[in-house]
Amino acid sequence: MNHARHSLQDLAGISRQLRAAREQAEALARAQAEARAARERERNLFALTVGKVRPLRARNEVSFQDPAPAPLPLQLAIDEQKVLREAMSDEFDVSTLLDVDDQLSFRRPGIGLDVTRKLRGGHWSIQRQLDLHGLRSDEAREALGQFIRLSHRTGIRCVRIVHGKGLGSPGRTPVLKAKVQRWLVQKKEVLAFVQARPLDGGAGALVVLLQPGKRRMP
Template sequence: MSDEQCGSVRSLQDLGPIARRLTERRAQAQAEERARREAVARVQAERHLFAQAVGPVTPLAPRNPARQQPSLPAPIPVQQQRDEQRALQESMSDEFDVSTLLDTDDTLSFRRPGVGPDVTRKLRAGHWSIQRQLDLHGLRTDEAREALGAFLRDARRTGLRCVRVVHGKGLGSPGRTPVLKTRVQRWLVQKNEVLAFVQARPAEGGAGALVVLLRPGLR
């Protein structure tokens, strides 16, 4: 056998293992493809298992579906505020005549019926310490009335007994007439929580302020 023939035989012998490896790879690829297809089939079968078990299903028409309401802001009690403001205005009238209820000796004072004159004397002398003050300077009439009403309610609720209300002497009013001073007196007389009031001492505001004694609070 010639060298050329011997080389051809060796080449064919070398191709045998290569062919076997190619065959094994094709078989492995085919096996992997079958496994992938079987896995896909199992997933699809599991997805449709319930439908296959119960058969055809007709969906029910929705009845009164629940509708989620959007969250709304807290309501503003407008009517309640109006009612309170109206009640406040009605309870402190500008037309109320207090001339017969005020003592106008050396200094102005008021005491509710049943309250002895010693109360106003003690109030004027500073027997009760002033616990809080309301300054009405610069307020319009309606603003001052509302501020005074709120101040008295809060003072009564917190158990205060003696407060001072500064209304000014009215020197800046038209005609230098103390309009707010007169109205504050009228309003205080109409409030049941007010037992008495006196004109403040000079060091406490004099003719521009009143010292007010309140009924015992609700604490």
């Protein structure tokens, strides 16, 4: 009798364990299914939100791209600015550098007398001219510096600088002539200069010989 009672109790315990295990398995399956459904909803969130979509019709469109900007010659600009800042002093003493003759010609050290003689005689053709008439002193200095630099850079060898005879200046003194001589002596591109021949301007102009330069476009 007691043995039968224990057997029934054991069977009841086993049944409870099986039922608990089944419930746990069912709960686990439900949790996994819910997790899969949540992931599916996340993947389809856009479609679920906006509904069905369809592709737009193809259009004949052309896409334009802005042309690339031209490269800036930065080094050239830097060089230009450096040269523009070069000081051509009005206080420079040029008297000791000029040849003592009636025309006060100039030749850089190492340049022979034959160079100024040929320059005065028209051996080199005048290729370019700068007329400084009517310019103030600071304007004339800047114009002269730019003119000499550009002429040298483009391979010009011989130029004429017209400074005038000073007939319109107070006291009829050629102030600009003396300044032009000072400025030219300070320009490293200048090898020599002489007073122009009468047919080229005489006392109102200088003929200048420049150092040979590598010819290139201005």
